[in-house]
Amino acid sequence: MDFKVADLSLADYGRTEIELAEHEMPGLMAMRERYGAEKPLAGARIAGSLHMTTQTAVLIETLTALGAEVRWASCNIFSTQDHAAAAVAVGPEGTVDAPAGVPVFAWKGETLEEYWWCTQQILDWGTDAEGNQRFANMILDDGGDATLLVHLGVEAEKKGEAPDPATATSTEQRIIFEVLQSSLAASKDRWTNVAREIIGVTEETTTGVLRLYDMMREGSLLFPAINVNDSVTKSKFDNKYGCRHSLVDGINRATDVLMGGKVTVVCGYGDVGKGCAESLRGQGARVIVTEIDPICALQAAMDGYQVSTLDDVIETADIVITATGNKDVVSVDQMRRMKKNAILGNIGHFDNEIDMAGLETYPGVVRKNVKPQVDLWTFPEGEGNAIIVLSEGRLMNLGNATGHPSFVMSNSFTNQVLAQIEVFTKPQDYPVGVYVLPKHLDEEVARLHLDALGVRLTTLTDDQAKYLGVSVEGPFKSDEYRY
Numbered sequence: 001m002d003f004k005v006a007d008l009s010l011a012d013y014g015r016t017e018i019e020l021a022e023h024e025m026p027g028l029m030a031m032r033e034r035y036g037a038e039k040p041l042a043g044a045r046i047a048g049s050l051h052m053t054t055q056t057a058v059l060i061e062t063l064t065a066l067g068a069e070v071r072w073a074s075c076n077i078f079s080t081q082d083h084a085a086a087a088v089a090v091g092p093e094g095t096v097d098a099p100a101g102v103p104v105f106a107w108k109g110e111t112l113e114e115y116w117w118c119t120q121q122i123l124d125w126g127t128d129a130e131g132n133q134r135f136a137n138m139i140l141d142d143g144g145d146a147t148l149l150v151h152l153g154v155e156a157e158k159k160g161e162a163p164d165p166a167t168a169t170s171t172e173q174r175i176i177f178e179v180l181q182s183s184l185a186a187s188k189d190r191w192t193n194v195a196r197e198i199i200g201v202t203e204e205t206t207t208g209v210l211r212l213y214d215m216m217r218e219g220s221l222l223f224p225a226i227n228v229n230d231s232v233t234k235s236k237f238d239n240k241y242g243c244r245h246s247l248v249d250g251i252n253r254a255t256d257v258l259m260g261g262k263v264t265v266v267c268g269y270g271d272v273g274k275g276c277a278e279s280l281r282g283q284g285a286r287v288i289v290t291e292i293d294p295i296c297a298l299q300a301a302m303d304g305y306q307v308s309t310l311d312d313v314i315e316t317a318d319i320v321i322t323a324t325g326n327k328d329v330v331s332v333d334q335m336r337r338m339k340k341n342a343i344l345g346n347i348g349h350f351d352n353e354i355d356m357a358g359l360e361t362y363p364g365v366v367r368k369n370v371k372p373q374v375d376l377w378t379f380p381e382g383e384g385n386a387i388i389v390l391s392e393g394r395l396m397n398l399g400n401a402t403g404h405p406s407f408v409m410s411n412s413f414t415n416q417v418l419a420q421i422e423v424f425t426k427p428q429d430y431p432v433g434v435y436v437l438p439k440h441l442d443e444e445v446a447r448l449h450l451d452a453l454g455v456r457l458t459t460l461t462d463d464q465a466k467y468l469g470v471s472v473e474g475p476f477k478s479d480e481y482r483y
């Protein structure tokens, strides 16, 4: 078995954590019970690109219990939990000397070159016993990098040339262009063959979903996609309650500063921003929200937060967190104006929310690494003009802490499993396009998590159901309902 992880000897620790997580992930365990015998994913070769954490380990082993073959990489250079990666590679039946789990290509602290190498490993499945080339036939993506690589590869093969790395506008883009150049030199149809095999992709997060809708609008989308993010039991839970948990966890582990009384700014009041603002308020911080959308700005105001612009409050902020999924939200000029040792972190998917490239190249700026994923950046002007930047501007709840806890991820990942089954077993129902799961499955995911919390649900009478125009079993809301 080929794989690459940091340290296989961490597998025992990882396995214990996975077993503890299983208890907290009733949705995934119910999937195993319901579909384990039937094995609806038999024949699926899933390329997974999603943070390689303990919770993801439970997802991976659920997919294999349902019959899938799986190869996995992380979707972020800092988010892998090395003990979880080791345990997945070793597998429940394997040993450190004879790993027998799933091929994982992930470790905490990858370089960008390593990251894109790992992403290639999950799509390319080597050759079978007869020497035939094998590729993934399903993608499970978070942020869309695996999907993007396939699309860029196909585009380069169609044109017969890859984009010139010298024209790249960022280091990461240069690396991707180099990957495309070398794969084109090795094969004229590698990515075309991969794309032909792919039955569909299931996408985890807001940013990845935006990319999919863009491709669909442009007419460049090559295979059907299920937007898992917009299942209610995903975005209204993971994005909100998950970040409510893991934002302050990341700040604490990185800096251990007291948040009570401090002025904190949350940029963006979508699902993630709502969870972040609530968690900071829970610590007694004074929370200011910035927004571009009048509806979300009004929501923030009515939830009791001051709503302002970053420019107006940057000098007074002790902690600034970006949660927009947008780019260039915090400029270097704004960083320069921050208080001494103020903390800057991003919880959105990509590192372009904060102008890290501008910070790195700012004349005279000095970077001092405090500990992994925590840096003190000192500007040349002024006495003590320094800020603390978390995880180099990459999602700090996974870089500085361990991401969302199991129970909330069980909701997200149960949607992922249902989405994989849906598109893999019914490809005829999904022509190329972007889809959300039907509401009855969304309600089912929630239902699977009620017992663990001791929730008692009220049952509609026939008469009440008729009055509301719904069925006693649900769905209970129209597709337009916003929760």
Ligand code: NAI
Binding pocket: 205, 206, 207, 208, 235, 238, 239, 242, 243, 267, 268, 269, 270, 271, 272, 273, 290, 291, 292, 293, 296, 323, 324, 325, 326, 329, 347, 348, 349, 350, 395, 396, 397, 398, 403, 404
């Ligand atoms: P969303 O679309 O619900 O919210 C983003 C909000 O930011 C919107 O209300 C938008 O109006 C606002 N916004 C956009 N540009 C802005 C600007 N320049 N200044 C202030 N506000 C601005 O998206 P959601 O679901 O909250 O996700 C946000 C990001 O977090 C995405 O990149 C998503 O992929 C990521 N994410 C990260 C997670 C994590 O664990 N770190 C978990 C879930 C999502």
